[in-house]
Amino acid sequence: MSSVRTAVPAARPTGGVESRTSRDPASPPDRGDRITDPPHDQAARSALQWCRALVDAQPAGAAGPVADRLRRVCLAVPSGLRLSGAVVILRADEDTETVAASSDPGSANAADLEHALGEGPSRDALARGRPVLVGDLEGCGTVWVxxxxxAGAQGVRAVFSFPLQVGAARFGALTMYAGTPQRLGRTRTQRCLALAEIATETLLDSSDGVSSSRLEASLDGLLDLRVEVFQAQGMAMVTLRSDLATALARMRAHAYRTDRSLYEVSLDILAGRLTLTDERSDS
Structure with a gap:
């Protein structure tokens, strides 16, 4: 997907300084007349080229082309950015996200915590529409208690989440993890942004402009919504005589208390092994 760049207007000459653009337009340009991109544009383009090569170098898998490309984006993170792993999370609705690709099971488990607990870096990046960079999780306990x-119990000490978006439309996040506290720095931040751009391009699958219908088709093919979670949520809503949001919150709370995944709790509800009625019965 080609990037649209806005030209920066040239500064007007002041005083007795002659403008280079005031000479005869038919005369050949000299070296001083070459138009160059601002340094930050050059750095962003260089980071994007570097990341494309890194992603292309990752081993191919057996999944479909879009899912496999996202997996290779995730694999590029531990391969080239000195981080432990990454996931691509896609939004299913306002309160539900799902892992579309991951570099390793540990990263997928870290991402599942956000679904189970209803908080975390990917959710905040999606809500704010800007990167969420936390170099040491031990210092953010008041934000995501x-x-x-x-996450710390799973060995995650730093998280960096970058929203996948086009304009105001946000549909996912590329979230990266590290096992030690660290700061990204300018170069790694640019490369993280470039990988997020590649993931966005992959989902859009468009070289001639943004197409919402093509975006939806890509998402439909990738989203593993785990319908069991939604079925169990409906059953819990009926049992609790509550709304869907409250039912999901109760399921998350039970998953957290019992150190299980939300998916495992959902299977228990569907099989009749667990009934959420009141706080005393959730044991």
Whole structure:
């Protein structure tokens, strides 16, 4: 997908300084007349080229082309950015995200914590529409009290999440993890942004402009919504005589208390092994 760049207007000459553009337009340009991109544009383009080569170098898998490309984006993170892993998370609705690709099971488990607990870096990046960069989870306990503790127990010490978006439309996040506290720095931040751009391009699958219908088709093919979670949510809503949001919150709370995934809790509800009625019965 080609990037649209806005030209920066040239500064007007002041005083007795002659403008280079005032000479005869038919005369050949000299070296001083060459138009160059601002340094930050050059750095962004260089980072994008570097990341494309890195992604292309990752081993291909057996999944479909879009899902496999996203997996290779995730694999590029530990391969070239000195981080432990990454996931691509896609939004199913306002309160539900799903892991579309991951570099390793540990990263997928870290991402599942956000779904189970209802908080975390990917959710915040999606809500704010800008990167969420936390170099040390131990210092953010007041922001994500449950997530910081649970992720730390899984060996995650730093998280960096970048929204996947086109304009105001946000449909996912590329979230990266590290096992030690660290700061990204300018070069790695640019490369993280470039990988997020590649993931966005992959989902759009468009070289001639943004097409919402093509975006929806890509998402439909990738989203593993785990219908069991939604079925169990409906059953819990009926049992609790509550709304869907409250039912999901109760399921998440039970998953967290019992150190299980939301998916496992959902299977228990569907099989009749677990009935959420009141706080005393959730044991």
């Amino acid at each position: 449950a997530y910081a503790h649970a």
